[in-house]
Amino acid sequence: MTEEAQKKFEVPWLFLLGLLFLGLKFFGVVSWPWLWVLAPFWLPFAFLAAALLMMAMVLGIQGITDADARTALN
Numbered sequence: 001m002t003e004e005a006q007k008k009f010e011v012p013w014l015f016l017l018g019l020l021f022l023g024l025k026f027f028g029v030v031s032w033p034w035l036w037v038l039a040p041f042w043l044p045f046a047f048l049a050a051a052l053l054m055m056a057m058v059l060g061i062q063g064i065t066d067a068d069a070r071t072a073l074n
Contacts, residue, residue, distance in 0.1 A: 014040045
């Protein structure tokens with residue numbers, strides 16, 4: 001078999017969950033707010049943004065304390 005024949009089509013599970021939630025909302029099965037119906041689409045980006053923000057804060061605090069330590073030595 002060639003490499004291309006071995007590749008399979010994969011759909012991320014969060015995308016499928018989002019489609020399921022949209023279908024449930026569309027057909028009136030659930031009465032959730034749109035915020036939570038669309039959560040599988042936006043939540044991963046929110047977690048990524050929060051992690052990057054925390055890393056920036058830690059690195060910023062570390063940089064400030066390193067700078068303070070260097071000025072204290074002089």
